[in-house]
Amino acid sequence: MCQPVLISACLLGDNCRYDGCNSLISQLKNASINWIPVCPEIEGGMPTPRLKSEFQDTASNILNTGKGILNEVGEDNADAFITGAKKSLQKISGQTVKYAILKSKSPSCGFEQVYDGSFSGKLIQGNGILTQLAMDAGIKVISSDDTEKWFELLDRKIK
DSSP states (O other): OOOEEEEEGGGGTOSOSTTSOOOOOHHHHTSOOEEEEEOHHHHTTOOSSOOOEEESSOHHHHHHHSOOEEETTSOBOHHHHHHHHHHHHHTTTTSOOOEEEEOTBOTTTOSSEEEOSSSSSOEEEOOOHHHHHHHHTTOEEEETTOHHHHHHHHHTTTO
């Protein structure tokens, strides 16, 4: 049996992104993998659609202070992001999950790059809140943009 893999629900076609759409990657959706789909923003109680949110600090500082993710009108909703990320990880409690494929650039799921907080499309180095917590828990995170790595993972059938 294949190990379960945590995945951003939007990558499997769930319309849970901030804009009410998805980021479907059909190769992932059609793979015979034991996916555990999560959307931390939905888990945190945020609606779909919702205003864009971007980091104003690092994931570590946001996790420590509970502040620093602002939406387009200046409301800090870091608490919802943190709550949602923790609830998402609770879904894998008691399971051996070694990998996660998470949506690139997202304040929840971004890996190695997130938007800079200016709402101008500029990226900075950093991880989303779920990504940081998953990495802290020893889960290897793969960005949805890193097709080479997730194809390699699918080829190995995650055994």
